[in-house]
Amino acid sequence: MKKVIKKKPKSRGSLADIRKDNLYQILTSAEQVFAERGYRGTTVAAIAEAVGLPKANILYYFKTKEGLYKAVINQLLKLWMSHMNEMSADSHPNEALPKYISNKIRQSKEHPNASRIFAAEVLHGAHYLRDSLQAELKDQFDQTCQVFDAWVEKEWMDPINSEHLLFMLWSTTQAYADHGLQISILMGKEHLDEDDFEKGIKLLTQVTLKGCGIKPL
Amino acid sequence: MKKVIKKKPKSRGSLADIRKDNLYQILTSAEQVFAERGYRGTTVAAIAEAVGLPKANILYYFKTKEGLYKAVINQLLKLWMSHMNEMSADSHPNEALPKYISNKIRQSKEHPNASRIFAAEVLHGAHYLRDSLQAELKDQFDQTCQVFDAWVEKEWMDPINSEHLLFMLWSTTQAYADHGLQISILMGKEHLDEDDFEKGIKLLTQVTLKGCGIKPL
DNA sequence: GTCTATAAGCTGATAGAC
DNA sequence: GTCTATCAGCTTATAGAC
Numbered sequence: 001m002k003k004v005i006k007k008k009p010k011s012r013g014s015l016a017d018i019r020k021d022n023l024y025q026i027l028t029s030a031e032q033v034f035a036e037r038g039y040r041g042t043t044v045a046a047i048a049e050a051v052g053l054p055k056a057n058i059l060y061y062f063k064t065k066e067g068l069y070k071a072v073i074n075q076l077l078k079l080w081m082s083h084m085n086e087m088s089a090d091s092h093p094n095e096a097l098p099k100y101i102s103n104k105i106r107q108s109k110e111h112p113n114a115s116r117i118f119a120a121e122v123l124h125g126a127h128y129l130r131d132s133l134q135a136e137l138k139d140q141f142d143q144t145c146q147v148f149d150a151w152v153e154k155e156w157m158d159p160i161n162s163e164h165l166l167f168m169l170w171s172t173t174q175a176y177a178d179h180g181l182q183i184s185i186l187m188g189k190e191h192l193d194e195d196d197f198e199k200g201i202k203l204l205t206q207v208t209l210k211g212c213g214i215k216p217l
Numbered sequence: 218m219k220k221v222i223k224k225k226p227k228s229r230g231s232l233a234d235i236r237k238d239n240l241y242q243i244l245t246s247a248e249q250v251f252a253e254r255g256y257r258g259t260t261v262a263a264i265a266e267a268v269g270l271p272k273a274n275i276l277y278y279f280k281t282k283e284g285l286y287k288a289v290i291n292q293l294l295k296l297w298m299s300h301m302n303e304m305s306a307d308s309h310p311n312e313a314l315p316k317y318i319s320n321k322i323r324q325s326k327e328h329p330n331a332s333r334i335f336a337a338e339v340l341h342g343a344h345y346l347r348d349s350l351q352a353e354l355k356d357q358f359d360q361t362c363q364v365f366d367a368w369v370e371k372e373w374m375d376p377i378n379s380e381h382l383l384f385m386l387w388s389t390t391q392a393y394a395d396h397g398l399q400i401s402i403l404m405g406k407e408h409l410d411e412d413d414f415e416k417g418i419k420l421l422t423q424v425t426l427k428g429c430g431i432k433p434l
Numbered sequence: 435g436t437c438t439a440t441a442a443g444c445t446g447a448t449a450g451a452c
Numbered sequence: 453g454t455c456t457a458t459c460a461g462c463t464t465a466t467a468g469a470c
Binding site for chain 4: 043044045055056059063064065
């Protein structure tokens with residue numbers, strides 16, 4: 001409830017270093033708190049406490065709560081899209097798809113907050129993300145669908161609906177972040193462990209490859 | 218911004234009827250608003266406006282905002298679980314699985330708000346749903362996993378991890394509610410139409426059945 | 435750059451007239 | 453049962469001393 005520790009590690013640092021360091025720490029803590037409580041449920045005071053700075057200091061670096069939130073989600077979209085362009089028309093699906101599934105699930109493990117904030121955004125109308133979705137993400141989406149269609153054309157996989165296949169890949173892999181709590185509760189665990197993520201990767205790869213008629217390596 | 222219409226259709230109704238009718242309308246409108254804005258983003262005033270009643274009237278029927286929210290999510294869990302017990306050990310997967318997938322996606326179409334509120338709950342810690350998840354849902358989950366294992370035992374499907382298969386079914390079918398906005402944006406549409414849901418059902422059924430090695434009918 | 439104190443506005447909840 | 457008026461508390465954001 002109360003700030004326990006106020007840290008002042010400003011030794012050695014120039015002003016620019018302090019600024020950079022503070023910005024980084026604020027963004028990191030804000031990501032955490034926004035993911036846990038959602039935009040409206042998050043108070044600037046809670047972020048300040050997580051960082052270990054007074055409230056006014058947060059608003060010194062980011063003029064408004066909304067500005068801080070936008071800064072956070074702009075980082076996230078890049079991260080979220082980062083593995084998609086690894087799938088290209090000349091890569092073979094029996095290699096590219098397992099790699100994509102594995103990368104996305106590992107991302108759900110390493111950066112669950114990115115996925116969660118993103119999911120909450122979409123769930124509640126994507127007010128701050130709509131433009132980015134229509135621009136950057138739509139581009140990536142169309143390109144990846146064309147890759148799938150090319151794979152079908154070459155008879156490397158069964159005729160499938162490329163758009164819905166991509167929706168399937170997204171929802172199944174993100175589930176390990178967005179529904180991670182539900183999954184761990186149903187498995188009777190406190191947290192998902194490495195073994196759970198590996199089993200998820202294995203099942204999704206198995207079902208997806210065989211389900212799309214892709215011959216294994 | 219302002220209440221446009223104040224409706225008073227209390228003609229003919231007894232007091233009990235009025236009460237029942239108001240309770241129903243409040244719960245319905247509240248579900249809508251909670252789904253759109255989340256728990257913290259929802260104000261009692263917004264619900265009141267949606268129903269067409271003064272704010273104090275909402276709080277007359279439901280003592281607190283939290284109480285109203287709990288009433289809403291308790292309805293949802295029942296709805297959310299409603300199709301799972303249609304899969305039994307003696308039903309054959311080539312019939313039961315397509316039916317389940319179809320039912321769940323149709324539910325995402327007919328009752329997207331149920332799925333969205335549920336998703337937001339889990340996303341932000343399941344504070345109001347945790348007990349129900351550990352009790353009722355866990356029971357259903359374990360039973361359904363046993364059904365899957367029985368199917369594997371009878372060699373009606375490939376050896377698969379039953380737990381993660383169920384997570385896959387949930388996330389893919391719910392996506393048409395939870396990520397519906399994202400999907401429609403990427404497809405360049407205002408809303409998903411019947412054709413989109415049918416294509417989703419077709420792809421998921423195709424990939425899941427073949428991916429699990431289930432012989433078609 | 436840092437931080438305390440405070441202003442300004444919103445929100446859940448209640449009192450009390452009808 | 454219905455509804456207006458209002459209170460008490462919280463939250464964002466700013467002013468201004470250091």
